[in-house]
Amino acid sequence: MTYLLGKLKKRINTLNKTTLHFPAEPPPLVNVTVHASTILAIILWNVAGDGGHPIIDFTAQYRSAMPVNGTLEAWRPISPNHISPNSRQIDVYHLEPNASYWFRVWANNVLGPGPPVEVLATTLYSDQEAELYKHFLEGAETFDTRTWVAAVCVVMGTLAVLAAGTCAVLCREWRRSVDYTEDQDVIELVPNIILNPGFMESDPVRPKEQIIKSAECPGPGKPRRV
Numbered sequence: 277m278t279y280l281l282g283k284l285k286k287r288i289n290t291l292n293k294t295t296l297h298f299p300a301e302p303p304p305l306v307n308v309t310v311h312a313s314t315i316l317a318i319i320l321w322n323v324a325g326d327g328g329h330p331i332i333d334f335t336a337q338y339r340s341a342m343p344v345n346g347t348l349e350a351w352r353p354i355s356p357n358h359i360s361p362n363s364r365q366i367d368v369y370h371l372e373p374n375a376s377y378w379f380r381v382w383a384n385n386v387l388g389p390g391p392p393v394e395v396l397a398t399t400l401y402s403d404q405e406a407e408l409y410k411h412f413l414e415g416a417e418t419f420d421t422r423t424w425v426a427a428v429c430v431v432m433g434t435l436a437v438l439a440a441g442t443c444a445v446l447c448r449e450w451r452r453s454v455d456y457t458e459d460q461d462v463i464e465l466v467p468n469i470i471l472n473p474g475f476m477e478s479d480p481v482r483p484k485e486q487i488i489k490s491a492e493c494p495g496p497g498k499p500r501r502v
Contacts, residue, residue, distance in 0.1 A: 299328035302383035302390035310379050310397035317368040317397060319354075319379050329385040334359040336366050341376035341396060351380070373402035 305321040312318075319336055336359060337351040354368055371377065375398065382392040 299387060301388045302327040302331055302385050304391045305334075305381060305383060305393050308381060308393040308395055310395045312371070312377075312397045312399045314373040314400045314402045315369070315371045317371060317377070317379065317399065318365055319368065319381055319395075320365045321381055321393070322364065323383065326383070327385055327387065327390065329387060331361045331383045331385050332358075333361055333384050334363065334366075334381060335384060335389065336368075336379070336381040338368055338377050338379045341378050348378075371399050373399055375399050 302323075303325045306324045307320070307322040309320050310317055311320070317338075321334075323331065335357065336354040338354060339349050339351050341348070354366055359366055366381070368377075368379070376396060377399070378394055378396055380392040380394040383390045
């Protein structure tokens with residue numbers, strides 16, 4: 277009897293230590309961080325579990341942290357909409373410099389999506405324009421205008437030479453077209469001369485007809501006088 281009681285107590289203790297696990301949605305992701313630059317952000321995460329079923333994919337979204345008319349804008353999807361289950365990061369493009377954004381990501385299995393984890397991050401300020409202005413203004417005080425004038429003169433001289441060369445080529449082509457037209461006329465004239473030797477000779481001048489004038493009008497019965 278004592279043996280049976282001892283064995284029953286062990287079985288009860290074993291049952292108390294046993295935790296029953298039922299399949300569910302994936303738990304929240306862990307170590308979710310966002311590394312933002314000026315117009316790009318990278319979301320990173322780790323997986324704490326799958327809820328009893330393999331993770332199918334991940335989903336990530338973002339939106340601006342600045343409210344519009346007192347309300348936040350709708351969440352924007354991050355492409356691709358179905359992130360590979362083997363991925364642990366996703367890139368977000370087309371962000372505005374020096375702006376705050378909310379990012380969220382969660383896991384999905386056959387039972388549905390897990391709870392999302394949200395992270396706030398701010399993109400960096402872009403000083404590209406300031407750097408460009410600084411480079412443009414370097415040496416402005418010591419700049420010699422004579423150098424600029426000389427460069428302009430060189431450019432204008434080059435353009436003048438090109439214009440003169442273009443005009444010469446056009447004149448030469450025009451002369452060639454005129455000579456070619458004259459040669460064509462001569463070529464067309466030669467066969468006519470060969471086939472008709474009298475083609476180039478002028479027509480003989482017909483002798484003037486002798487006009488017979490009568491000194492007087494002959495009367496009836498009288499011969500005409502020449």
